[in-house]
Amino acid sequence: MMSNAKPNSSYNIEDSEEDIRYQFKIVLLGDGGSGKTALTNRFCFNEFDADTKLTIGLSFNSFSIPAEEDGTKIRIGLSIWDFGGQERFTPLLPQFITGANAALIVHDLTRIVTLENLKRDWNPLLISNAADVPKIMVGTKLDLIDPEYQLDPKTREEYQKILGVKGSYDTSSKTGFNVDLIFKELVKNILKIPPYDKKNVKII
Numbered sequence: 001m002m003s004n005a006k007p008n009s010s011y012n013i014e015d016s017e018e019d020i021r022y023q024f025k026i027v028l029l030g031d032g033g034s035g036k037t038a039l040t041n042r043f044c045f046n047e048f049d050a051d052t053k054l055t056i057g058l059s060f061n062s063f064s065i066p067a068e069e070d071g072t073k074i075r076i077g078l079s080i081w082d083f084g085g086q087e088r089f090t091p092l093l094p095q096f097i098t099g100a101n102a103a104l105i106v107h108d109l110t111r112i113v114t115l116e117n118l119k120r121d122w123n124p125l126l127i128s129n130a131a132d133v134p135k136i137m138v139g140t141k142l143d144l145i146d147p148e149y150q151l152d153p154k155t156r157e158e159y160q161k162i163l164g165v166k167g168s169y170d171t172s173s174k175t176g177f178n179v180d181l182i183f184k185e186l187v188k189n190i191l192k193i194p195p196y197d198k199k200n201v202k203i204i
């Protein structure tokens with residue numbers, strides 16, 4: 001298990017622990033090799049490694065993003081729980097999913113079976129351990145996809161409904177496309193529901 005306490009490198013703002021007013025737990029779930037660690041590394045460190053190692057059990061990162069509350073600059077701390085997608089780690093995961101504020105459920109655009117497995121395995125696992133949390137469906141490796149073979153809108157819509165996600169985005173951790181956006185969208189969704197909806201917090 002890895003631990004790093006760094007601000008999101010893409011924001012280039014000095015971090016200070018005192019400013020962190022809210023702390024949210026975000027979990028990433030999806031098949032082995034679907035690109036969860038690559039998303040985390042792009043988001044937290046603005047890095048991409050073409051040869052990441054599979055995650056053993058889980059990897060944990062914490063960092064913060066800038067926000068505003070009633071016009072005052074604050075930071076929102078995020079703890080990112082990046083789970084190993086190999087089946088042998090599944091028995092370990094429920095205890096770590098518990099307490100999540102939101103989830104990214106991740107499928108590999110180059111392997112349709114990873115989308116089916118969100119429906120079959122990962123979404124049920126999430127629901128049984130963190131019932132109603134906001135979640136976003138994330139397609140990875142967009143840079144490897146021929147535009148002709150992109151997920152067709154009907155299939156996307158069908159899966160969005162079945163999975164009960166707030167949105168669906170395609171990303172590339174290699175180019176960075178949409179990576180910041182999915183994490184920010186997720187936090188925006190946390191801020192829409194109780195107990196946070198009453199607070200005047202905005203991501204900037």
Ligand SMILES: Nc1nc2c(ncn2[C@@H]2O[C@H](COP(=O)(O)OP(=O)(O)OP(=O)(O)O)[C@@H](O)[C@H]2O)c(=O)[nH]1
Pocket residue numbers: 030031032033034035036037038039049050051052053054055056083084085086140141142143144171172173174175
């Ligand atoms: N070209 C490209 N390769 C990617 C992208 N995202 C991930 N990869 C590659 O896909 C492989 C698997 O990515 P990981 O991030 O390790 O996958 P994971 O979901 O964390 O896998 P587990 O830890 O086993 O659950 C690595 O070789 C990555 O470099 C992407 O957006 N584009």
Ligand SMILES: [Mg+2]
Pocket residue numbers: 036037038053054055082083084085
């Ligand atoms: Mg991993």
